Amino acid sequence: MATIKDVAAQAGVSISTVSHVLNRTRKVSEAARSRVEQAVRELNYAPNSVARSLKVNNTRTIGMLVTTNAHPFFAEVVQAVEELCFELGYSLMLCNTENKPERQLMHLRMLLEKRVDGLLVICTDTPPSLTELLQQHAQIPLVMLDWSRDNAFADIIHDNAQIGGYLAGKYLVEQGHKDVACITGHLHKGTSQLRLGGFVKALEEAGLSLPPAQVVEGDFESESGYRAMQQLLRQGFGCTAVFAFCDTMAFGAICAITQAGLRVPQDISVIGYDDVNMARFTSPPLTTISHPKRTLGRWALELLLKRIREKDHQPEQLELQPRLVVRESVCPPGSRDERLEA
Template structure:
């Protein structure tokens, strides 16, 4: 049978009021009595029912975290970082996976409100216009959007500079000599999908290259869709020399398609993606990716949410984080350029061998 507060008071030889004061920190208790209560709590394994106490007050220390796909390494890491920081701030996190289903996402938000969550971090799955009546579901419960901005005039947000992320990818790929670069794009109703495609286009135009429509494919931010799109790209009469996957799951799908088709990376084709993840360095070859500062993004989102919970009333704030390119082994110069370089090196060696040799007396 679970220990009660009365058991703690009996063992510590103090009143119930003293135990309550020590556990809540609401009033001063002498170090001696505090020590006795803490030792009794540890000895009995007592766990205070903070949820019940909060419900009596009409509020909890509970926040919601709604993500579209918990199997995506980006969201897995985000969950870990939010939970870790929330714990230090005294909050519990209720995780909800919407599975990219707008109705399921909305149901979770209503459920969080019904359970008196004080706020929520939302990684939204729908287009902006679907959130115009969000307040009807969540009331005054604060929401901070992460990854995809919703109703910028109503809600705080934390996002990556997605245009810049694609630009640095393209700068790297084009600097190696690639001109036929394919992109596996995400849904265009999502900010990351739109902005990453825009950065791809910007990168091409900055290099004086045109967008080749057949090299722009929809991967829907998913592995199976990217697998099919990458297969279709490699069956073109003139396949691309590089593939840019705009999230980690599409990167995995593209690599699987190449492996099953017997196409070698990077010998036959270079591959690069956005969203670094733990396995990226374990692939063969290790994958060149763009890293998002997930720990900083999680901290910023949670801090903004707690500020709202504590009554901060200012215009919505939007924090944009800079991307970082992590160069590994999955991108090299196109095969034609490598062959040309080899021929040039061989010709230089041949000329050197035929050059007259000077003799020294």
């Protein structure tokens, strides 16, 4: 089995140069880099990462706990993190928790055993058991994304959910909607409360209210959006617009509306939240509140690497600003009658 000495000899460079090329720790001339990479291929050299980590006390590996990378929102955040990891020469160990406490704890313990250099956590639920275990290992650099806001041992990145909800409500009001409904996420979560609060504020500024019967709780999955919209249609109060707290629930709501023989947006307008990639390709394309997922992922990793480098780093909170993305799933409530008359 080839060693790093063999690679250095074949490439005609020093062992330290080979190390810098492999670990991307220092700029090396293109000629030397090319010779090293060619020698690595010809010799089928594979670095001993375990030995290296014992020597330098790091593994150049990042651990990431995520609710599920099957969900479009999480998938896009994970993709951004993985891309930056690759650019910087880090490996990413991704663990799906499905919001199950036993899986969260099992995966976290495994990542700690693997001696990851730092942790990214993006779970819609952080139960006390997970928080306690994270606190017990506070020496591990940690960044929490999006849902978590209140702790003193981790850096936190989240979006301004209240402004996001306000933008959705303000746009519907500007389009002339007065009878509106909400399909929320879990109402015990701070993010859902903030989005709801911002939405209600926009309505109140226009002299409108949001009756409790017109607020249906979902769980950020498309099935819950579908069921919630069915419930709203059964109630028969005649809403002209619905704000879903994530795009996947908006997709489910659109399905329920069309299956009921109604049209989006002519009969009921729908606005979502997140601006996942597929939002552009629904029928009609979804108007939504953009949650900058790629920025969220890259900021998180950059902040984590800063925390890894700076041992006296003090916890930070960064906030992303959402924005309205107008497409074709919202129109003024009178559009239906005008088109029928035409």
